[in-house]
Amino acid sequence: MASREQFEELARQLSAIGAVKRELGRILPTNCPPGSAAVLTLLDRNGEMRMGRLAELLAVDMSVTSRHVAHVVNHGWVERCQDPVDRRSRILRLTPAGSDLLEDLASRYMDSLTRHLEDWSDDDVGHLVTLLARLRDAFGDCRTTRGTTTRTPA
Numbered sequence: 554m555a556s557r558e559q560f561e562e563l564a565r566q567l568s569a570i571g572a573v574k575r576e577l578g579r580i581l582p583t584n585c586p587p588g589s590a591a592v593l594t595l596l597d598r599n600g601e602m603r604m605g606r607l608a609e610l611l612a613v614d615m616s617v618t619s620r621h622v623a624h625v626v627n628h629g630w631v632e633r634c635q636d637p638v639d640r641r642s643r644i645l646r647l648t649p650a651g652s653d654l655l656e657d658l659a660s661r662y663m664d665s666l667t668r669h670l671e672d673w674s675d676d677d678v679g680h681l682v683t684l685l686a687r688l689r690d691a692f693g694d695c696r697t698t699r700g701t702t703t704r705t706p707a
Contacts (some may be wrong), residue, residue: 563672580665585628588617592618593658603642603645604619628648630654631645631647632646664672
């Protein structure tokens with residue numbers, strides 16, 4: 554097992570990851586804040602879903618989810634459709650404009666990672682990916698509700 558000093562340094566490094574996330578957030582278009590990008594990504598990866606499921610995947614309160622959804626709907630990136638199973642409910646679905654925006658966001662994200670990690674070898678990037686996945690697995694999925702585990706976005 555690692556020493557206390559190693560865990561303390563790990564805690565400092567994990568805390569500093571916020572700066573990396575903020576820098577990556579700066580590449581987003583001004584009309585697409587990180588919460589909106591997360592909604593689009595989850596709908597793309599998991600398919601259409603109800604608002605409650607989206608809130609679970611985002612691991613945020615329903616009121617926060619509602620604000621994010623209102624933003625993406627107002628921009629035409631997501632549509633609310635009637636749920637065929639329960640006509641009182643709405644299903645959220647990515648629109649073609651939302652898919653186009655996601656392609657742009659993915660390109661921006663990859664360009665930024667490429668630029669910032671240009672002096673990293675393929676092995677270094679692969680090792681980081683492996684270790685981050687292992688770290689996430691060690692903690693489990695913190696978005697577990699009602700005894701079920703949700704799929705973790707990459």
